[in-house]
Amino acid sequence: MNDPLQSLRQLSCADDYDPNSMAVDKARDLISRFLAPVTTTERLHVRAALGRVLAEDVISPLDVPAHDNSAMDGYAVRFSDLKADAATTLPIAGTAYAGAPFNGIVKPGECVRIMTGGVVPPGADTIVMQEHAQAKDGQVTIGTGHRKGQNLRRAGEDLAVGQVALKRGMALRPAEIGLIASLGIAELSVYRRLRVAFFSTGDELVSIGTTPKAGQIYDSNRYTLYGMLQRLGCEVIDMGVVRDDPKLLEAAFSEAAGIADVVITSGGVSVGEADFVKDLLNQLGEVVFWKIAMKPGRPLAYGKIGNAHFFGLPGNPVSVMVTFYQFVRDALLKLSGRDPVPPLPTFKVPCTSNLKKAPGRTEFQRGILTQDGAGNWSVRVTGEQGSGILRSMAEANCFIILPSEQGSVAAGALVEVQVMEGAV
Numbered sequence: 001m002n003d004p005l006q007s008l009r010q011l012s013c014a015d016d017y018d019p020n021s022m023a024v025d026k027a028r029d030l031i032s033r034f035l036a037p038v039t040t041t042e043r044l045h046v047r048a049a050l051g052r053v054l055a056e057d058v059i060s061p062l063d064v065p066a067h068d069n070s071a072m073d074g075y076a077v078r079f080s081d082l083k084a085d086a087a088t089t090l091p092i093a094g095t096a097y098a099g100a101p102f103n104g105i106v107k108p109g110e111c112v113r114i115m116t117g118g119v120v121p122p123g124a125d126t127i128v129m130q131e132h133a134q135a136k137d138g139q140v141t142i143g144t145g146h147r148k149g150q151n152l153r154r155a156g157e158d159l160a161v162g163q164v165a166l167k168r169g170m171a172l173r174p175a176e177i178g179l180i181a182s183l184g185i186a187e188l189s190v191y192r193r194l195r196v197a198f199f200s201t202g203d204e205l206v207s208i209g210t211t212p213k214a215g216q217i218y219d220s221n222r223y224t225l226y227g228m229l230q231r232l233g234c235e236v237i238d239m240g241v242v243r244d245d246p247k248l249l250e251a252a253f254s255e256a257a258g259i260a261d262v263v264i265t266s267g268g269v270s271v272g273e274a275d276f277v278k279d280l281l282n283q284l285g286e287v288v289f290w291k292i293a294m295k296p297g298r299p300l301a302y303g304k305i306g307n308a309h310f311f312g313l314p315g316n317p318v319s320v321m322v323t324f325y326q327f328v329r330d331a332l333l334k335l336s337g338r339d340p341v342p343p344l345p346t347f348k349v350p351c352t353s354n355l356k357k358a359p360g361r362t363e364f365q366r367g368i369l370t371q372d373g374a375g376n377w378s379v380r381v382t383g384e385q386g387s388g389i390l391r392s393m394a395e396a397n398c399f400i401i402l403p404s405e406q407g408s409v410a411a412g413a414l415v416e417v418q419v420m421e422g423a424v
C-alpha cells in the first residue's frame with residue numbers, strides 16, 4: 001500500500017490543497033487514506049457480541065429451514081389426488097406437529113393434518129390451508145383452485161449449508177444475533193474494540209462537582225464525546241481536562257498516543273490558541289489539515305502522532321458534535337473494522353424556516369424533522385445556530401446540510417437533511 005504521508009506530500013503540491021481551508025468532501029477523502037482497520041480479533045459468546053464487528057464470514061452449518069415444512073395450519077396432500085373441477089374428499093391418516101413429525105408416508109388417496117412448522121411427510125407435495133377445507137369424521141373435503149407446492153417452505157430456502165449467512169465487517173445487531181443463534185452457533189470472532197483516548201483543553205473549564213468561579217464554565221465536551229464514543233462501541237479512555245500549558249499538553253498528547261488507537265481533543269485549535277498546539281503536533285507527529293470550510297467546526301485538525309490518529313476538534317460544544325458526526329464517526333467505524341461503513345441517510349424535504357447562509361462553506365444547521373397529519377415530512381431549524389448553543393443539538397433530530405456554494409434559503413425550498421438518529 002502507498003504510504004499515506006508520502007501521498008500527502010505529493011498532494012500538498014497540488015493547487016487546490018489548502019490545509020487551512022479544506023473542503024468537507026476532500027477532508028473526508030484525505031482522512032480515509034490513513035485509516036488502517038484493527039486486525040486483532042477475539043472470540044465471544046453470541047450475546048456478548050452484540051454491537052461488535054464480525055471479523056469473519058459466518059458460514060451456515062445447516063440448511064435453513066432444515067426440512068420441507070408447512071407455512072400454514074392445514075392438510076398435507078398429494079397434488080395429483082386433487083380433482084381439477086370438483087371437490088375431493090380424503091381420509092386423514094395422522095397429524096404432523098411442529099417438532100413431532102408424522103411417522104409414515106402420505107399414501108395416494110390420503111392426507112395428513114399438519115401444523116405450521118410441521119415437517120411435510122414423504123409423499124405429500126402440497127399444503128391446503130385449513131380455511132380451505134372441511135374436516136368431518138376423520139375425513140377432509142377440499143375444494144378446487146389449488147397450486148402444486150403451495151404453502152410449503154423448502155429445506156435450505158433461506159440459507160443452504162455452506163452459504164455465507166453474514167459478512168465480515170458487519171456490526172451485530174439484534175437481528176444478526178438471532179440469525180447466528182438460529183444456526184446453532186454459540187461463539188464467533190469479532191474485532192477488538194477501538195481504543196479512543198480523549199481530553200478537553202482550556203483554563204476556563206471545570207468538571208461537574210466543582211463550583212465554577214467567575215469566567216469558568218463546566219466542561220461538557222467530555223460528556224458528549226463519552227456518549228458518542230460509547231454508542232460507537234469504542235473502549236473509552238477519559239483523560240480529563242488539560243490546562244492550556246504547552247508542557248502539560250505535550251505530556252497528555254504523548255501519553256494518549258501511547259495507549260490509544262485514536263486521540264480526540266476539544267478546544268485549543270482556534271485562532272490565538274492554535275499556534276502552540278499546532279507547533280506541538282508538528283513536532284510530535286504530522287498534521288494533515290488544520291481547518292475545514294464548514295460551519296460550525298471550521299478549526300478541525302487531523303493528523304497522526306506515531307501510530308495513533310489525532311482529531312483536534314474545536315472547543316465549541318456544537319462544533320464538537322457536528323465534526324464528530326461528519327468526520328470522526330466514519331473514521332472510527334472504518335478503524336473498528338466496519339466494511340462497508342454505512343453512510344448516514346440523507347434525503348430532501350421542504351424547509352419551513354428561512355435559513356441564513358453565505359456561500360463559501362458547507363453548513364450543518366440543526367433541524368427538527370416532523371411529519372404532518374397527512375403524512376408529509378418537513379424540516380424547520382432549531383432557532384439560533386450559534387456554535388456554543390448545545391440546546392440546538394439537544395432539540396435537533398437531523399442536520400440540514402447546505403452545500404458550500406449555497407446562499408440563504410427561503411422558506412418552502414427543498415433542503416437536504418441527514419438523520420441523526422442511530423448515527424452514533
Ligand code: AMP
Nearest residue numbers: 200219220221267268269270314315316
Ligand atoms: P477554544 O476552541 O478552546 O477557543 O474554545 C472555543 C469555545 O468553546 C470557548 O468559548 C470555550 O470556552 C468553549 N469550550 C472549549 N472547551 C469546552 C468544553 N470542554 N466544554 C464546554 N465548552 C468548551
Ligand code: MG
Nearest residue numbers: 201202267268
Ligand atoms: Mg480553549
